[in-house]
Amino acid sequence: MIIKMAWKHICSRPISGILTVAGATLVLTLLGSFWALKDNLSHVQSTSIETPSNVHVFIKTGTLNAEVKNVVAIMQGSTLLEQVRVVSSDEAFKEFENEFGETLSKAVSENALPIMITGNMIKGQIKRKDLNNLVEKLKKHPTVLDVDAGAALNIGSIESETEARVVNWAFVLFVLVFSIVALLISHLIRLAFEGNKEDIETMKVLGATKFWIFTPMLLEALFYGLVSSALTIITLNLSIQYILPAFANVLLPKNFDFFTLSISSWFGVIGVAIGASLLGAVMTWPLVRKPARRS
Amino acid sequence: MRNYSNPFVVEMRDVDRDFDLGPGQAGKSAGPVKLHALARVSLKLSHGEFVFLTGPSGAGKSTLLRIIMGLDNPSSGEVITLGKNLNQMSETKRRQLRQEIGLVFQDHKLLPTLNVFENVELPLSFRGLATKERNRRVEEMLEVVQMKDHMFSPVHVLSAGERQRIAIARALVTCPSLIIADEPTGNLDPKSARGLVRLLRELKGHGTTVLIATHDMGLVRDFGGRILELVGGTLPSQRNKIAQHNAYKIPRFWRTAEKS
Numbered sequence: 001m002i003i004k005m006a007w008k009h010i011c012s013r014p015i016s017g018i019l020t021v022a023g024a025t026l027v028l029t030l031l032g033s034f035w036a037l038k039d040n041l042s043h044v045q046s047t048s049i050e051t052p053s054n055v056h057v058f059i060k061t062g063t064l065n066a067e068v069k070n071v072v073a074i075m076q077g078s079t080l081l082e083q084v085r086v087v088s089s090d091e092a093f094k095e096f097e098n099e100f101g102e103t104l105s106k107a108v109s110e111n112a113l114p115i116m117i118t119g120n121m122i123k124g125q126i127k128r129k130d131l132n133n134l135v136e137k138l139k140k141h142p143t144v145l146d147v148d149a150g151a152a153l154n155i156g157s158i159e160s161e162t163e164a165r166v167v168n169w170a171f172v173l174f175v176l177v178f179s180i181v182a183l184l185i186s187h188l189i190r191l192a193f194e195g196n197k198e199d200i201e202t203m204k205v206l207g208a209t210k211f212w213i214f215t216p217m218l219l220e221a222l223f224y225g226l227v228s229s230a231l232t233i234i235t236l237n238l239s240i241q242y243i244l245p246a247f248a249n250v251l252l253p254k255n256f257d258f259f260t261l262s263i264s265s266w267f268g269v270i271g272v273a274i275g276a277s278l279l280g281a282v283m284t285w286p287l288v289r290k291p292a293r294r295s
Numbered sequence: 296m297r298n299y300s301n302p303f304v305v306e307m308r309d310v311d312r313d314f315d316l317g318p319g320q321a322g323k324s325a326g327p328v329k330l331h332a333l334a335r336v337s338l339k340l341s342h343g344e345f346v347f348l349t350g351p352s353g354a355g356k357s358t359l360l361r362i363i364m365g366l367d368n369p370s371s372g373e374v375i376t377l378g379k380n381l382n383q384m385s386e387t388k389r390r391q392l393r394q395e396i397g398l399v400f401q402d403h404k405l406l407p408t409l410n411v412f413e414n415v416e417l418p419l420s421f422r423g424l425a426t427k428e429r430n431r432r433v434e435e436m437l438e439v440v441q442m443k444d445h446m447f448s449p450v451h452v453l454s455a456g457e458r459q460r461i462a463i464a465r466a467l468v469t470c471p472s473l474i475i476a477d478e479p480t481g482n483l484d485p486k487s488a489r490g491l492v493r494l495l496r497e498l499k500g501h502g503t504t505v506l507i508a509t510h511d512m513g514l515v516r517d518f519g520g521r522i523l524e525l526v527g528g529t530l531p532s533q534r535n536k537i538a539q540h541n542a543y544k545i546p547r548f549w550r551t552a553e554k555s
Contacts, residue, residue: 001409001413001416001417001420004408004409004413005408008408199406199407199408202404202406203406203417204390205364205366205393205398205404206393206394206398206417206418206421206465207390207391207392207393207394207395207396207418207421207422208390208421209387209390209391209421210387212420212421289386291366291386291389
């Protein structure tokens with residue numbers, strides 16, 4: 001019976017309902033897009049084609065075996081890497097040859113090559129800050145000549161200042177979007193409440209408790225929250241695929257590999273939609289509490 | 296369960312109800328003009344009483360009923376309904392109290408979203424009765440008011456008389472100790488009206504107090520019972536100058552016109 005009443009509320013203002021859902025979807029997409037920029041700044045996608053998924057460490061030729069093992073231990077101790085191994089001279093030489101051609105084999109002998117240790121980055125998104133810390137730690141080791149973590153490190157220098165700015169704006173936007181969605185849904189529920197005032201007053205007169213008045217409103221808000229979330233998933237995907245990459249270069253470094261939103265941010269956007277909708281319902285509590293007045 | 300610990304179902308002591316009508320002709324400094332809807336009304340309704348509340352329009356019948364139901368507060372005086380003092384009662388408690396009262400209105404007040412069955416079931420749902428018990432009671436109640444065939448019909452397809460029978464079923468389905476009916480026969484033909492009042496009068500034998508507000512003096516004469524006549528917001532025993540003051544008068548310009 002409560003579901004039937006909630007459905008009546010929803011159907012009582014179809015145009016307002018559609019406009020509210022559209023408005024909520026729009027602001028949620030905006031928030032999600034901004035969060036995508038933030039995610040791209042702070043994370044590196046280790047599984048994408050453009051970003052190398054390995055970390056290569058080059059150690060001075062002739063370093064003692066114990067020292068090499070020490071560097072391997074540092075890499076194995078990191079949660080960001082898996083399958084850490086010392087690349088054999090043969091293998092390293094072939095890789096260099098493949099990359100730089102025959103000239104290299106003529107210029108240097110196999111014995112003159114640095115020792116190379118390689119580790120695969122864990123699959124998924126890695127925090128750029130954590131990767132930077134690992135690289136810095138390895139570079140400080142006296143035997144290490146160089147560390148190559150690919151494009152992931154290229155924006156390391158600009159990360160802190162830009163990211164701080166983006167994170168601040170993302171928070172401001174989060175508060176704004178949460179408030180807007182809550183107000184939109186609350187306003188819509190108030191409209192539906194006014195539309196069904198006669199019935200609600202009758203229910204109050206007959207002795208309906210606050211549960212009976214409030215639950216249909218809560219279900220109504222949940223409905224709008226879920227519909228807005230579903231639409232936001234579609235529009236945000238489109239935004240990330242077609243719109244954001246074009247605008248990302250304005251904020252992010254050039255040739256930046258733009259990847260999708262992190263799983264936690266997806267849940268964040270859906271959480272904002274549902275949370276704000278439920279808050280919108282709670283904001284109508286004074287109407288529920290209002291005593292019945294029957295003429 | 297009926298509570299007979301209190302000898303009265305409704306008890307009102309010196310109840311006044313004034314409505315502010317805003318500033319009068321004398322302006323704001325003279326204070327707001329007040330309408331005395333009820334003036335020092337005292338009454339007691341016992342268990343199983345069948346009472347007609349009559350009086351002209353504007354006499355305060357609906358105000359009196361609203362105060363008994365806890366939908367309005369008296370300006371002064373004390374109201375005790377079903378043994379509970381309404382003066383000190385929160386809105387939540389008032390709603391719970393109304394679950395114990397059967398209410399019938401002139402315009403039925405059925406919920407158009409719900410079908411006949413669900414409308415009658417509503418007060419039982421508010422009280423949290425089990426589904427099986429709810430179904431049993433609603434079916435039996437609809438049989439009593441001869442509406443079982445329309446059990447799942449939407450209410451908007453029913454006639455005014457049929458809707459009123461559904462409203463009666465909704466009021467009786469909780470076995471209330473008190474039934475308050477505000478002009479229940481206003482939209483009904485004489486035959487249906489008499490049938491309805493007859494049904495309500497039968498409840499008297501089951502210890503239920505029935506209070507019916509009506510204009511229909513024919514019904515009052517035919518069915519008897521206790522009669523409370525409200526005039527100008529007062530009951531007969533308490534009638535005073537306020538009542539006379541509220542009576543209609545021929546305007547002064549008529550008298551002037553007669554002379555010229």
